Every structure is written in structure tokens, then in C-alpha cells.
Amino acid sequence: MKPLYRLLTLPLAVSLAITGPAGAQAPAATPAAPLSQLVAEVDIPFETFTLPNGLTTIVHTDRKSPVVGVTIYYRVGSKNEPRGRTGFAHLFEHLMFGGSENVDNFDVPLEAAGSTSTNGSTWYDRTNYVEIVPTGALDLALFMESDRMGHLLGAVTQDKLDKQRGVVQNEKRQGDNQPYGLVDYKIGDALFPVGHPYRHSTIGSMADLDAASLTDVRQWFTDNYAPNNVVLVLAGDIDAATAKPMVERWFGDIPRGPEIHSVAAEPVALAAPVREEMADQIPVTRLYRTWTGPSWTDPDAVPLAVGLHVLGGLASSRLDNVLVRGEQLAVSVSAGAQQFEKLSFLQATMDIKPGVDPAKAEARFDQVIAELLAQGPTEDELKRAATQLVSSQIGLLEQVGGFSGKGATLAEGLIYAGDPANYKKELAELAALTPAQVQAALQRWLSRPAYTLSVVPGDRTEDGALMGGWGDEGTVAPPAPDAKAPAPALTEGPKRDYPPVAPVAALTFPQVEHARLSNGIEVTLARRTAIPKVSLAMSFDAGEAADGGSRAGTQTLMMELLKEGTKTRSALDIAVAQERLGASIGTGASTDDSTVSLTALTANLVPSLELMADIVRNPAFEPAEVARVKDQRLAEIAQEQADPSGLAQRALGPLIYGDAHPYGSVGGTGKVSVIEALTPADLRAEHDKWLRPDAARITVVGDVTMAELMPALETAFGDWKAPAAAKPVKNLAAPTPAPQRKLVVIDRPNSPQSVLLLARVLPLEGTQQGMEALDLANEVIGDGFLSRLNMNLREEKSWTYGIRSGISGVTGPVALTVYTPVQSDRTADSIRLILDDMAAFATSKGVDQTELQRVTEGNVRGLPNRYQTNSQVLNALLANQQFGRPDDYQARLPDIYRAIDAGKIDGAARQYLSPDDLVVIVVGDRDQIDSQLAGLGLPIEYLKAEDL
Structure with a gap:
């Protein structure tokens, strides 16, 4: 399970996952630092203040970069949704980006000021909104967040609701279309009785999304989006004395609202083991073993997390050692505890090796779990698990904002445990845990009856569109679809003006x-x-x-x-x-x-x-x-x-x-x-x-x-010697086929979406200097939330959850790619729109002034955001080496970007971003798309999945 986001990061290349097996005598090595020393390294000092209207603000000062992470948590999520309105918390999160009474578009001014893309996510217990802004743009970010907290509803229209409803429904289709994509629905239905707040999925059901109305929007906002239900975290180049008058200025006049009442949502113990089998279009049988577990603050929460890490989270886990490395009954395994405010999901999974008897694999799977419950972890296993978890927490200290940085750590501590420094309590528990404590927690929770789901290869018979709802579908009439009745006009508040944006310090x-x-x-x-x-x-x-x-x-x-x-x-x-x-x-x-x-x-x-x-x-x-x-x-x-x-x-x-x-x-x-x-x-x-x-x-x-x-x-x-043979050479100058516009179709039955991948090789080498104008032109057309393709195909048409174009980062001949999943009944329409938008940019509709400012000066202001972490700096150095750039390339970028005018961007678009000769790969259900594609008038080739 994963939280649902406003914008998914879409893949433009297949990423490689690496794994690791068993037994010899390793050489002596320098000893590791003690766990107590590592725990002492984790510290996020903070101050707090609360406004009279109840808004609580946490401030953490970190001066390493001239940026501030703005993190806002609303104490409401999908567990607060009533029957007939599943998916509404997440739908409302999408609506929060559609503009407020004084802001037409949240992304345009913030990205122009150098912010990372504003983003948000929804989960069972909360909804959060994040951005990282240059210090000089903090006033602007607070103005915007306060405007949608206190001045939203006058700007929410039926048209905006309908468009975001379509986007969210395509987000649901995209998840459902994945292998094993219906599993989370089945688990929720099996573990909880109808009406339990954690039973229905955060994405909800299609019927409930169809039923959402403007009246629902207004009620949800009034009931849940008040300052007394909010935690605001400012982390980075800021201090409490500076932050308090800024927060008072922008949020102080927003009236207090009703309190969000605590929802009863206890863990559920099944009366007896439950077992189900589900067929899916997959090659490998996957077994899920799942229980509900304790709440975020329960004394068993940390011991269970560590115990399950020992079971199937470590590379040297019990399940890995026996099932993958040892007896080779599985090709992969996992185990973990997913913590929420009121309960947790405890789960172990196994992908059974093809050709192995599933009953034999499951019996051994059960034995490994039973042995851990009977014996507990060893002292060494416990220490290794704790060390790995602490090391991960130290890594998170690099980021001031975002979904997993210091801002989120402090906010979640306050919301779920009443203490922003709750992470320290958890780390102290980690360092002090004993094998007996972990064993006792595992016995208390994993000895109860479990839900077992076996997903086996076959034709998918379940329909994701009918799943994810309250649970009484079929016995209770579905909610009526939104009749789109006009809602009464609202009185808007006084006009508020954008604050100025201060200059940004140069990138260091x-x-x-x-x-x-x-x-x-x-x-x-x-x-x-x-x-x-x-x-x-x-x-x-x-x-x-x-x-x-x-x-x-x-x-x-x-x-x-x-x-x-x-x-x-x-x-x-x-x-x-x-x-x-x-x-x-x-x-x-x-x-x-x-x-x-x-x-x-x-x-x-x-x-x-x-x-x-x-x-x-x-x-x-x-x-x-x-x-x-x-x-x-x-x-x-x-x-x-x-x-x-x-x-x-x-x-x-x-x-x-x-x-x-x-x-x-x-x-x-x-x-x-x-x-x-x-x-x-x-x-x-x-x-x-x-x-x-x-x-x-x-x-x-x-x-x-x-x-x-x-x-x-x-x-x-230093003593590693090169062999006598000459170094091997790759012939990157080898010829490539002449580009040709055509459709290449791969049939994938029962797909609610079609995946589109358009591409061609450009007459450019990756080592060619001066490609920045092309990079910026690509940002205009398809790289980012505000790109033309995304604003048209997603925000205007609602045919996709997201689309992204890219210029491949390779040393030799680079490729232009455009990737998006689209709803099946709009496959051909989406292809036409993509080709038309690209053609217009390359011919008649060059970059406008707003786009130009965003991708030039906006990028300059946003440079400090790009190099917060060690890994970001490392990747920049590796790219400089690969493409023959100087060490100070990043410091030169402001001058490079400022020297790129509209003519250079338009010239790059004309030369490289025309849709001529693009291969259009379509992966979808031919029964639904063949007649559409025939109308495009393009030559069509067909490939079989098994031939790739």
C-alpha cells in the first residue's frame, strides 16, 4: 500500500533492482561504531507556537541552504470519509491545487519564484501539502497556503470538480492496471468488517467518485480544513522569531473551525484464518500473509517493526536466507509493518519460484515465521536491524522538506504521538530493545488468525472499478452520481495581494x-x-x-x-x-x-x-x-x-x-x-x-x-593492477535506423488504460555542449507539472494521471521520449493531442513570457533546491564527468539560463521537438483500441509480449 499523490513521478526508463545469497568465513574487518553513537547523531531541534485560532507551527532552523521546507498536515484522511464518499479526501486534495479566491494557479507563481513543484498526498490519517522554496519566497508560499486554507471555496467550480474527478479516476485505473494491482482492495475487505475506517481504500470506488458533488466539497472544507486541525512546519533557513509574525500575518485572521473528532478504529482480530485465491495476468504466484497490528504509539509498535524487519526486511532476513538463498523456493520475499495512527498492517509476502509446488513453498514459509515466533531474533539480528533503521533516519536529516524530510518527521510526531520529537523516543526504544521484547510482540500479534491471499497466473476476473468502496456494495444501492446541480453563490473574502519575492542567494x-x-x-x-x-x-x-x-x-x-x-x-x-x-x-x-x-x-x-x-x-x-x-x-x-x-x-x-x-x-x-x-x-x-x-x-x-x-x-x-589487454571500446557511432512515424501495438487484454511511449533518436550526442536550450524547451512541452502536455492531457482533458517527456541522459545519440498511461477509450484522442501540441510548439506556438520566466529565472532561483542531499550532489558530479562539463558547471548555470531567450528555446523546439517520425508504442487491450487506432491513418505493426 502507498499514499496517494497529486502527481506521480512517471518512469522514462526501466530502473534496475539489485538483490543479494549464503555462507563462508569473512576476513576480519575494522569494527563498526556502536549503536548508541549513531542514535546520538539524530537530532532535529525545534520551537513551536500556536495562534489563537489553533494553528500550530513548528520551526526547525537549518542554514545549510537558502531554502525553507513548507510542510502542512491536515488531521483528516480517508478514515474520516462517510459511506458513499470513499476517495473524497484524496479528490479534495487534488481540488486544493485548482486555485483559490486570490490565486489562479498555485504552481505558476511558486515555480517562477524557484520553488520545487507544490505537491500533496492523502493517506488514511492525514492529508499533507509540501513545497521547498527559496528563503525569499517564503512569504509567497505562506500567502498561498493561507489563501486556500481560508479563501478556497469561492474558486471551486463544477468544471474544476469534474476535471479533477477524471484525473483521480485515471490515477485509480493506473494503479489497477499494474500486476497485482487489485491486492490492496482484497486485503482491506478481508481484514475489516464493513464500515471500519481502514477498510476502504484511499483511492475509493468509481461509484463514489462519480457521486461527489460541490455540496460535498463545501462540507468537507468546512468540517476539516480549519487552522485548529493543522500542523505547519517550517524547516530550513528560518527561525521562530522570524517565522511567527509571518505566520500571524497570513493565517491569523482565518477563523477557528470544528474540531476533528477522533475516529474509533481498533485493530481487528479475525475469528479464524481466512484464505482466498485471485487470478491475475502475472507470471509468478505471490502469497500474502496479513494481520492488523497495533497503533503508532503502542508499546509493541517498535518491537514489531524490528521483528518483521528481521523476518523479511533485512537483506539477510530469515525468509531470504531460507526461501530465496537456501532452499530456493521463492524468487523474492518481504515483510514489514506499515504504521498508522490507530492501527498497522503487518505483512509477509513471497513470490514463489516458477516450477515449485506452492503448497511446499507455503509450508516452509509458515515454518520460518513459526520459528521466529518460537525463538525470537538473535541479539545480532536485532542489532543489525536497528543499525540499518537508524542509518536510514540519519539519511533523512538531509532534507528539510518534502514527503519524508525533517518537516514530515516533526509533523507526524505531533499528529500521531503528541510530540514532534517522538522520533527520539522511537530511536531510544530501538537502541534498548531486547530479543525477548521483540519475540513477545511477535507472539502477541502474529499468532492470531491471519488473512492469506494467493495471487495466481490466469485471466483477471475482478474489476478494479467495482472495488475500493465501503464494502456493502451489492446489498445497498450505490450513491447517485453527481447531478451537477449548480451550487449557491458564495460571498468571497476581501481581495488579498501577492507579497513580493525577495532576491535569492547565489547557489553555493x-x-x-x-x-x-x-x-x-x-x-x-x-x-x-x-x-x-x-x-x-x-x-x-x-x-x-x-x-x-x-x-x-x-x-x-x-x-x-x-x-x-x-x-x-x-x-x-x-x-x-x-x-x-x-x-x-x-x-x-x-x-x-x-x-x-x-x-x-x-x-x-x-x-x-x-x-x-x-x-x-x-x-x-x-x-x-x-x-x-x-x-x-x-x-x-x-x-x-x-x-x-x-x-x-x-x-x-x-x-x-x-x-x-x-x-x-x-x-x-x-x-x-x-x-x-x-x-x-x-x-x-x-x-x-x-x-x-x-x-x-x-x-x-x-x-x-x-x-x-x-x-x-x-x-x-591502490594495489589493483590493470590487465595487459587493451581496454574494450563501445561503438556508439554505430548507425541507427532511419526514423519513421508509425504505431507499434502490443496487446494486453483487460487493461483499463493504454500505455503510450512515443520516441525517436535525435541527431545529437549527449556530450555535445550547449544543450541547455533544448532542456528548457523540453520543460515547456512535457517535463513537469506545468508543461503543456500535462496541463492539456491531464488538467484540461482528464485523460491521464500524468505525462512526461524527456531527453535521455546518455553519452551517445540521445532520444526524445514521451510517456503516459491514458484511459483506454481515449487512446487515439490522446495520441492526436500529443502530436498536435508538439507540432504547435515546433511551428506556430512558441514559448510565452510566463513559460520563459519559469524555465529560466525560475530554474535559477530553484537551484539551491536541487543540491540539498549528498546523493543529489553526487549525481551532479557524475553527470559533469559523463558529459565533459567543468567542476563548476552548476555554479555557471544561472548565467547560462539567463542567456537563453525565447528565440533559442523556440529554435530548439523547431529543430528537435517536432513530432515528425516519432514511433508511437501502444500497450493496451486491442479489443478496445484497434478501431480507434485505425482512424489515425498511421502504419501499424504488432508485437507480442512474449517476443520482447
Whole structure:
């Protein structure tokens, strides 16, 4: 389950997930820092004040960047919805972005002032709204948040309600269209009786969304959106003395409203085990075992979270060790506790390995759970789980705002526990937990009857449009659809003027230092001391392009196997060592590079580097581990072929780059025939060919000096010698097929949406300098909430939940892509609209002044937002290296953007963003879309999912 957002981040490339197996004797390593030391590092000092109208404000000062995170939590979510109005809290959240009495559009002025995109999300217990603004734009952000809190309803029209209703219904279709996409509905229905506040889904039912009226909007606003039901957090370049008069100015005159009454929503114990089976269009059977659990503040909450982490959250979890690595009955497992105000969802899952008897796998699954309940975790398991959780919390301290930064941590502590510093209490509990406490909590909650859902391959018979509601559908008449009766006019408040936006301080990008190890490996460091962590990437000039189309999947499988055992450590040893250190080592490949990444606590950097070096330099490629990981990869490919977005992405490379080009593969997961044929010897040869010190560079960001870093790196990598053979070379200049506009259709029956992916190769190399005008032109047409395509296809037509265009970040020939899922009955209409909007931009409708200001000066003002975290700075340095940019490229960007005028943006659009010769990939139900597509008059080709 996940919270529902106003805008989804849409994928433009398939991301690679890396996993990790079992048993040997690891070498001695530098000891890890004690858990007590790590817990002491987590601190978010704050002050609070409350206005007479009840608005509570929390202020946290963090001067590392000239930005302020604005985080607002309303104490209302889907558990507060009455029968017949499921999904309404989330629908109302969408309406909150449609303008207020004094603001036509929240995004335009804020993004023009340098804010991150305003965003919001809804979950069972709360609705939140977030943005991160330059310090000089804080008055503007507070004005806007206060205007929709106190001056909203006069601007809410039937047209706005209808459009956002359509957007939300497409958000529901998009979720339902995913493999296993109907599971959350089934779990809620099974665990709770009809009417329980946590039974219905936050997205709601289609019937209830259809029934929502303007009268409902007004009542919801009046009942729930008052200042006394709000927590406002300001975190960043601000202090309480400065913040208080600003908050009083903008929010002080908003009248107090009714209090939100506490909802009775206790955990439910099933009288007896419940078991169901559901068919879905999937290749792998997935088993869910679920219970309700205790509330956020219950004494068992922390012990349960840790216990389930030991069961199936750690890389070295009990379920992983037995079912995935050991007996190989499953290809993946998980377990966790999802905490809410009144209760929690406790869950363990298993993807059963194809060909394995499900009954045998489930019996062993049950035994592992029973053994943990009977024995409890070991002291070492408990410490590893706690260390990993604390390390994750330290990482969150980098972000002042957003959905998971310091603002959200403080707000949720106050709302759910009555204390913004509740995180300290939880961390103290973590550090003091005993195995007996965890075992007792697990026995209390997981020994009760459970709900078991088995999702098996087959034809989907359930209809997501009929799911997600109150639960008495079929016995009670559905709510009447909104009759769209005009609502009485409202008296609006006095006119309020926008406050001025102060100048923004220049971006301060960290100083970049360079050095070389004794074997020639280049080292780049940007020191940042905001948190006691270090992020590091060791990059090799290889990537998926090292495979091309004919060997697709070889490089990524080799990289995945680096963590599956070395000459002295088993996969389990590697997983355990990371957990003890609070470190995270990732291996994977982008299009152009293969990378081993490390995130480590500064206190544990030396032993973390020792572990990383062993993984990079000494992989074992044991036959048993290779066989196991190959089986997992084959299951992953099958899952990708069942996913509509995955299918579109697999078709993309071969269509636009061709099999002869290094970029012309189906993607990192690869082809079944390639993966099946790979041997341990093949993978060892792949490693030795591409992962070599003379093809490597190390880039580091974080709390370490060059004087401290270089000896540690020298010990880990300095004696690594390059082989005698010449470095391999990828032919990125290989020819690509001549572009041709056509439709390529992939049938996916029973799909409520069609996934569209439009693309072509541009006559540009990624290393070409001066592409910023094209980047800004892409922002205008399709990259961001305010882009033309998103405002038209989503906000005006309501045919999609979101659309995004992109220019691929590759070293060789770049591609233009446009991606969106659309409702099936608007498939052809959506294609026409996308092509028409792109054609207009490239010919008759150039960038206007509002767009120009937003993508130039707005981007300049927003630069400090882009480099808050170590990982953001690290990615910027890696991009500078890949594209041949200077170290101070980010500091030069303000001048570069300000020098780009409308003529340059329009010229880039004419040259590169025309819709001519775009391949249009459509993944959808041919029974619903064939007649539509025939009317487009384009040549059509058909591909089969199993052939990709």
C-alpha cells in the first residue's frame, strides 16, 4: 500500500533492482561504531507556537541552504470519509491545487519564484501539502497556503470538480492496471468488517467518485480544513522569531473551525484464518500473509517493526536466507509493518519460484515465521536491524522538506504521538530493545488468525472499478452520481495581494577536489558536513551498452552477482556485514556506466570500503549462486513482460536504435535466451573485461576530508593492477535506423488504460555542449507539472494521471521520449493531442513570457533546491564527468539560463521537438483500441509480449 499523490513521478526508463545469497568465513574487518553513537547523531531541534485560532507551527532552523521546507498536515484522511464518499479526501486534495479566491494557479507563481513543484498526498490519517522554496519566497508560499486554507471555496467550480474527478479516476485505473494491482482492495475487505475506517481504500470506488458533488466539497472544507486541525512546519533557513509574525500575518485572521473528532478504529482480530485465491495476468504466484497490528504509539509498535524487519526486511532476513538463498523456493520475499495512527498492517509476502509446488513453498514459509515466533531474533539480528533503521533516519536529516524530510518527521510526531520529537523516543526504544521484547510482540500479534491471499497466473476476473468502496456494495444501492446541480453563490473574502519575492542567494555548490590513487584511479571529492554520512560511486565505462542487443542482460547480471559472494565472503556474509555497519552497497548499470555505489556512516567508512573493495575485486561467481540469480532474473523478465510500462520500455531500444547499436537492447533485465545461456565462466570473463582500474573513477560526497579519504581508498583499491589487454571500446557511432512515424501495438487484454511511449533518436550526442536550450524547451512541452502536455492531457482533458517527456541522459545519440498511461477509450484522442501540441510548439506556438520566466529565472532561483542531499550532489558530479562539463558547471548555470531567450528555446523546439517520425508504442487491450487506432491513418505493426 502507498499514499496517494497529486502527481506521480512517471518512469522514462526501466530502473534496475539489485538483490543479494549464503555462507563462508569473512576476513576480519575494522569494527563498526556502536549503536548508541549513531542514535546520538539524530537530532532535529525545534520551537513551536500556536495562534489563537489553533494553528500550530513548528520551526526547525537549518542554514545549510537558502531554502525553507513548507510542510502542512491536515488531521483528516480517508478514515474520516462517510459511506458513499470513499476517495473524497484524496479528490479534495487534488481540488486544493485548482486555485483559490486570490490565486489562479498555485504552481505558476511558486515555480517562477524557484520553488520545487507544490505537491500533496492523502493517506488514511492525514492529508499533507509540501513545497521547498527559496528563503525569499517564503512569504509567497505562506500567502498561498493561507489563501486556500481560508479563501478556497469561492474558486471551486463544477468544471474544476469534474476535471479533477477524471484525473483521480485515471490515477485509480493506473494503479489497477499494474500486476497485482487489485491486492490492496482484497486485503482491506478481508481484514475489516464493513464500515471500519481502514477498510476502504484511499483511492475509493468509481461509484463514489462519480457521486461527489460541490455540496460535498463545501462540507468537507468546512468540517476539516480549519487552522485548529493543522500542523505547519517550517524547516530550513528560518527561525521562530522570524517565522511567527509571518505566520500571524497570513493565517491569523482565518477563523477557528470544528474540531476533528477522533475516529474509533481498533485493530481487528479475525475469528479464524481466512484464505482466498485471485487470478491475475502475472507470471509468478505471490502469497500474502496479513494481520492488523497495533497503533503508532503502542508499546509493541517498535518491537514489531524490528521483528518483521528481521523476518523479511533485512537483506539477510530469515525468509531470504531460507526461501530465496537456501532452499530456493521463492524468487523474492518481504515483510514489514506499515504504521498508522490507530492501527498497522503487518505483512509477509513471497513470490514463489516458477516450477515449485506452492503448497511446499507455503509450508516452509509458515515454518520460518513459526520459528521466529518460537525463538525470537538473535541479539545480532536485532542489532543489525536497528543499525540499518537508524542509518536510514540519519539519511533523512538531509532534507528539510518534502514527503519524508525533517518537516514530515516533526509533523507526524505531533499528529500521531503528541510530540514532534517522538522520533527520539522511537530511536531510544530501538537502541534498548531486547530479543525477548521483540519475540513477545511477535507472539502477541502474529499468532492470531491471519488473512492469506494467493495471487495466481490466469485471466483477471475482478474489476478494479467495482472495488475500493465501503464494502456493502451489492446489498445497498450505490450513491447517485453527481447531478451537477449548480451550487449557491458564495460571498468571497476581501481581495488579498501577492507579497513580493525577495532576491535569492547565489547557489553555493561545494568545492570539488581531485586526486589519484597510486594505480591511476581518479578520485573526486565534494566535502559536505550536513550529516555524518558519505556517498560514493565507483564507475566503470561499461553499462548496458557493453551488451548491445545481442547480449542484453549480461552486464547487469554480472553486476548483480558481485554481491552474491566473493572468494572469502558468502552473499549472506556480505548482507550481514552491511547491516552491522549501517552501510548500503549497490551494484548496477545505467546505459553507459556500470557502478558500485556505497552509502556509509562516516564513523564506519573504513570498514565499509573494505567490504566494497572485496565485492568489486574478488567476486566468486559460484555456480550455485549463478544458477539461483539467473532463475530470479528470468522471473523478473517475466514480471516485466506482464507490466504495461515494462513492455513499452522493452520495445523501445530495438525500435529506435536497432539491434546493431549498443543502445538497441530490450533493457537491463535482458533477454531470456541470453540469460539462460550465461555460465559462471562467461560472467567472470565479463567482469575481468570491463571492471578494471584503468576504466574506473571514484566520486565521493560527504563528511570526509581528502586527507582522511585517500589512505582508506589507497588501502582498498591502490594495489589493483590493470590487465595487459587493451581496454574494450563501445561503438556508439554505430548507425541507427532511419526514423519513421508509425504505431507499434502490443496487446494486453483487460487493461483499463493504454500505455503510450512515443520516441525517436535525435541527431545529437549527449556530450555535445550547449544543450541547455533544448532542456528548457523540453520543460515547456512535457517535463513537469506545468508543461503543456500535462496541463492539456491531464488538467484540461482528464485523460491521464500524468505525462512526461524527456531527453535521455546518455553519452551517445540521445532520444526524445514521451510517456503516459491514458484511459483506454481515449487512446487515439490522446495520441492526436500529443502530436498536435508538439507540432504547435515546433511551428506556430512558441514559448510565452510566463513559460520563459519559469524555465529560466525560475530554474535559477530553484537551484539551491536541487543540491540539498549528498546523493543529489553526487549525481551532479557524475553527470559533469559523463558529459565533459567543468567542476563548476552548476555554479555557471544561472548565467547560462539567463542567456537563453525565447528565440533559442523556440529554435530548439523547431529543430528537435517536432513530432515528425516519432514511433508511437501502444500497450493496451486491442479489443478496445484497434478501431480507434485505425482512424489515425498511421502504419501499424504488432508485437507480442512474449517476443520482447
